[in-house]
Amino acid sequence: MNRGSLRVKFIALWSVLSLAKIALAARLPLFVDEAFYAWESRHPAWAYSDLPGMTAWLIGLGRAMAGGQVLAVRALFLVIGAALPWLVVRIAARWFGTEAGWRAGLWALLMPLAGLTGVLAMPDVPLLLAALLCLDGIAQLRERVSVAGWLALTVGLVVGGFSHYRFAIVVLAGLLGLVCDARSRRLLRDARLWLALAVGALAWLPLLLWNLDHAGAGWRFQVLERNPWSWHLSALTWLPIQALVVTPLLFVFALLAGVGLQRRRREDPDGPWGLLFGIGLVSVAGYFVLGFFADAERVSFHWPLAGWLVLVIALAGLDRPHTRGWAVATNAVAGLGLASVLVWLMAASVPAWRKRLATTGFYPQDFAGIAPVVDALRKKSLPADARIVADNFEIAAQLAFALDRADILVLDHPHNHRHGRAAQLAQWRVQWNAADRVSGPPTWLVVDDGAVSMKQRLQAYHALCAQMGGLTAADVIEFDRGRQRYLLFAPPASASRTEQHCITPALAWIDAPTGKQVLRSSFAVSGWAFKDGAGIDRVVITLDGQPVADADYGRAMPQVAGYWKISTDPQQPRVGFDAVVDASALPAGKHRLGLVLYGKNGSVEVWPAQTIRIAAGADRP
Structure with missing residues (x-):
């Protein structure tokens, strides 16, 4: 395939995909974590319990420029997501030539997770930008120490430090890559590299100070509470899941490229093979090994994405697949995977289509939103001073965004602790105080009935009664064929709001x-x-x-x-x-x-x- 053809295909696909991503980002209801990050953006800070400040800053800046719409929340993430494939092209082209650059960029677009990066306002977006900036900086510095290379590396380290705790693994991967590459090892003797690392380390200071002020709540959750640190076999599902999200043929060829890097490192010690091998070893194989000990309950299939992009760059440099037939098949299968995810997200963004998926295993529960709940609240003609209490942080965050209110209150729910958000809610002072239930404006309680398993639901209802001082009859708000079920409790009828009779949902x-x-x-x-x-x-x-x-x-x-x-x-x-x-x-x-x-x-x-x-x-x- 000639260079011009690859460039045309890359630009065409990038253009079409960018338009599709904008359309999706404007319609797709906020993912529950996105809603919480949007809530964090209402409380500007250097760091939070779950993340450093970058994600909240990007959302806050987007909303300041474009208002309170969903697209505004995701606007700057779309911009970063659109830039990432071009960075892949740049890095691969510097090492392996222009044609390899376009090929790597095309694969980065076809890989569903990478191609659709930016549709959601998630911390992985700036984290990926930081990882590629660091790789681009090292790629320049190993050829010739320059201000441009130093700046790319430094900016990448700073952006990464402000993006996520997981950026520490990116740094570890980069350092191992430097050690595995003879030409890059010379940089370890250059004071300017250590200056870049020192500046990047300063970006972790806000996170360190937050944890010191809150008894290490963030570190404790990320490292200890969410991870069992005991052997389990859940990681065996990692390979088939990664094969799906990377797409099967590209997954196989990328793994083969990773294995082949060690051999190329011996054959061509002056090439970047050792650097790519060391990075890939930590950021792909390392996550696989970690999976046997780490969190198996929460979504983590996106964690190795930066590593897959590195292996895609290596794959382009190795000029594989060797035959045109395999290359066409790889692109076709990857394109089919990308199209499938696009169609699924489109279905999630259209209520009628999402409802049809409700009885299937493809139901996009995390994108269902709470629009019917918001409509029900608005129909109540709430007084301006009415207090709204949500039973867990996910509902609270979505209500805060949909109602444009910063004063949504939250019950002390196990869900808040399980997802590491309880400390942040306590810092914001938005937890419902049972002592306030007998005074002040009327209180409306919104409960996600599906957040508690059926066998624990009655106990949860009685706990709600204890916290709220009684419950009156609830409005049941059900949509998507019952997959989403919320309860809206009105204020107690008594003007004094003393202990009320407990009437639970059926x-x-x-x-x-x-x-x-x-x-x-x-x-x-x-x-x-x-x-x-x-x-x-x-x-x-x-x-x-x-x-x-x-x-x-x-x-x-x-x-x-x-x-x-x-x-x-x-x-x-x-x-x-x-x-x-x-x-x-x-x-x-x-x-x-x-x-x-x-x-x-x-x-x-x-x-x-x-x-x-x-x-x-x-x-x-």
Whole structure:
């Protein structure tokens, strides 16, 4: 493939992808972490509990320039993301020639994680910029010590230090790369390199001071609390996951390039192979080894991205794949992967499309947003001084952005501690103080009902009662076919807001039919439902959202009362229901079986529906 063709393809793909990224960034609801970073931008600081200040600064600057829209939050990240492939081109071209530069840049665009960098306002965006700037600086300095090379390295170190704790691994990878490369090792004797490292080290000072002021809460979470540091086999999934996010053929060829670097290092000691080998060893293989001991609960597939970009540069320098057929296949498979992720993100950005994914394994839960919750709050015509309390930091952050309010309060929820945000919330003084519940303006409570597992939900409801001094009936806000379910509690009716009676949301379960059964035109439905503090008056069975039968309610189910020992439903243990549903008018195939629960206090709650399958006509009686 000639140089001009590669350049044209790179520029064309970069242009189309940039436009697609802007369109996505303008429509896609904020990822939950993005919302928290946007909340941090309302509290300018040098460092926070989860991150140094760079991400919040970029968001704050974007919002200052372009307002409070989602696109403004992501604006500067889009700019950085658009610049990254050009940096890859520059680095590869300096070492291996112009054609290799365009080839590496093209692969950086086709690799879904790298090509779509900047759509989300995440700390990995400036971290990647910092890593490539450092590599570009070293690439210049190993050829000739210059002011430009020194500045690139210094700026990269400073940006990285202000971006993420994980930049420490980038620094470690770079130092090992210098040691593994004979020509680069000479830089270790140059005082100017150590000056750059010293300036970069100053960027870590705010993070150090924050941790000293908060008993090491940030370091403790990042290093100790989130990582079990015990052997587990979860890392075995790392290889197939990385093969998907890098795309399979590019993944294989990049790994082969990494293995081949050691041999090329011996054959051509004057080339950058040792430098690339050392960096790749830490930033790709190192993460694989770390996976056997580190956090297996949270998303981490994006961590080695900087290392994959280094291996892509090496792959371009090694002029592989050798044959045109393999090169075309590699690009085609990578392009298909990129297109698939683009389509998935587009679906996540359109509510109707996202709803269709709700019953599949591809449902984009973290991009669902909370627009229906915000609409419900606005319909309440809240007074200007109304207090809004969220049960965990994720809802609070999303409400703060959507309502443009800096005074959203948060309950002390296990979720806040599990994700290392509790210390930051305490510093901001936004945690709900139970002592304030009897005075001040009315309080509205928003609860993510899906944040707690079903078996712990009743206990969580009772804990809410204790924290809020009682609960009145909740508005149930459900969307995306029940995958998202929120509870909105109104202020207690009493003007004094003293201890109130605890009326919890209803809990229910359909025992039969199960999702594995193929049902005939008439089938039985059975299960249980209860509502602490009030009781259930009526259970209605629905198909595809339409009522089809009134259930007989009140069958004794002592096993339910035995399991939910703390239940205060006055009807316990007579909480079972039974019904017979006539589905003869419905077409064969998948349908949604649900419940509507009517409380004795006048509440009406839609319970999340489940998928059932009705047999074809020939199989019906």
